[in-house]
Amino acid sequence: MKISTWIKSGVIDKNIKDSLDSTVESLHSICPLRANKKSIHESLRDVLDRDQSFREKTMANIQVHKWLSPTAKFNKKRYDRSSAIANRENPLPVEEFSFLTNKQRAIVKTFYTLIELELYTFLYDHAGIIPAKIVKTFSKKQRLKIKTDFENADTLTMINFITENLIIFMNKSVFYNENPLEVFMDYKKSV
Structure with missing residues (x-):
């Protein structure tokens, strides 16, 4: 036998x-x-x-x-708030507000950095439920190549990953809202 x-x-x-x-x-x-x-x-x-x-x-x-089955591994050093702000590779989006340009940059940069950090923290905290092959496939199909540990992924890339693979997160009840897809899609439209 x-x-x-x-x-x-x-x-x-x-x-x-x-x-x-x-x-x-x-x-x-x-x-x-x-x-x-x-x-x-x-x-x-x-x-x-x-x-x-x-x-x-x-x-x-x-x-x-x-x-x-192997699960995703995300870069732990990016998880640290101070290194996430200091090691920013991607340029921030240009936004226009009703206040002076020199004051815009500080506020917008902080806002986008915090959103990006929270998205990355979310992915890092839930890496155990994300299959590694899904991350690898997603990384390969990005126009600007990203690492499989998402070290160089920007806010929009992380939102796209979460929305494309929402079923993974919905099966584990990691969202508190009734329709998280709607929240992400609204944010993408606004950015």
Whole structure:
């Protein structure tokens, strides 16, 4: 018997625990093939990645597949408020207000920097629910190339990412508003 056949026999449902490591430990302790933990871990990933119908068969399979799927990694240094303001690469949008130009710059720059920082903080805080391949695909299709850790992403890019992938955030109830898409779209129109 192969490890993959054994995994498909329903052992995941009977031995799922509260984390990937404890689940692999449980499977290792009952494995009739005397496979090591690394082999069980790799076989779980291979079976669940390759066989979609098996992956979606039970909630245990879905959960183990989520644990095995890599999530997004965002640049931690940008998370720091002082470095976000100091290391600004993209030029700020030019806006016109009813007050003097020399006073505009300070107010608008602070406003946009704070919005950008809050959007990045939101993405950083919820990186654990964002699949890495979605971030990679989004980064590649941007006209101005951005890094997959969003280190050089501007406000509009982050809003576009969130609105394009809103279902990820809606499934985890990370928004407090009834319709977050409407809020983001209104902001994009105003900018």
